[in-house]
Amino acid sequence: MRIMLIDDSKTMRNIQKSVLKQLGYTEIEEACDGQDALSKVGAFQPELCLVDWNMPNMDGLSFVKAFRQQNKTTPLIMVTTEAEKSRVIEAIKAGVNNYVVKPFTPDLLSERITETLAKCGVKA
């Protein structure tokens, strides 16, 4: 499965990558902000994206809105420090399928990934 990690923090991408590898996913593309991600989705064709919210150039919410204009089905998980209910609702309205608040444990992130793929009917 092709998974795209979109986060301006390399540290956070590495932590998420290690969780994904433990789950058996190795086909991973990285992007450092929304703009970078939009420039890569065409060629990479992700089947799941993990998106941070606060990033320079283009934030995660803007990415989700732009991505959903062209792709309605690929599951998107917001992984962010934005923990307010209003933010979660805003993200879901924009097209996010699930939400993980940082800090998270590897187990929690694994659960949310598995849950999201099942909910969206994507074969893991």
Added chain:
Amino acid sequence: MDAGLIAPFVSSIQHVFSTMFQLPVDVGQPAIKEGSKCTHDVSGIIGMSGEFTGTVVLSMPADTATSIVALFTGEPADVDSADFADAVGEIINMVCGNAKAAFQRKNVSISCPSVVVGKGHRVNSQSDIPCVLIPCNTDCGEVVLEVAIRPVAVESAAA
């Protein structure tokens, strides 16, 4: 400064450190900071805007920061490396992000983090905002959270 503004940062640093690094945090007595010199050599800095304005700094001695970053990333990083700055930035990002969630129904935004490394560096915040030092003891050494924020009138925040 209202003690209610400090409590979310205390809870947040304990939550972030225990979840991400399995590192318990023993919080000491907060005090008002005098001057602009940072307490330690490594500072992770975040600006807050909206219905609260100001800055929050996570100040750590280089040795302590190196140990915490190693727990976070799983490998040692030199204090002058981009990876070190990235990790420190992400730590203060998580601490502020979680703290601001406690300000429910308030429209508050946080900036992307900045990291400064160097002996005796200064971070100047708005002169009309008192800065509260929150000393935190960990098994990796002492870290200090420097919180200088204040509420903004809703009309001004919307402008």
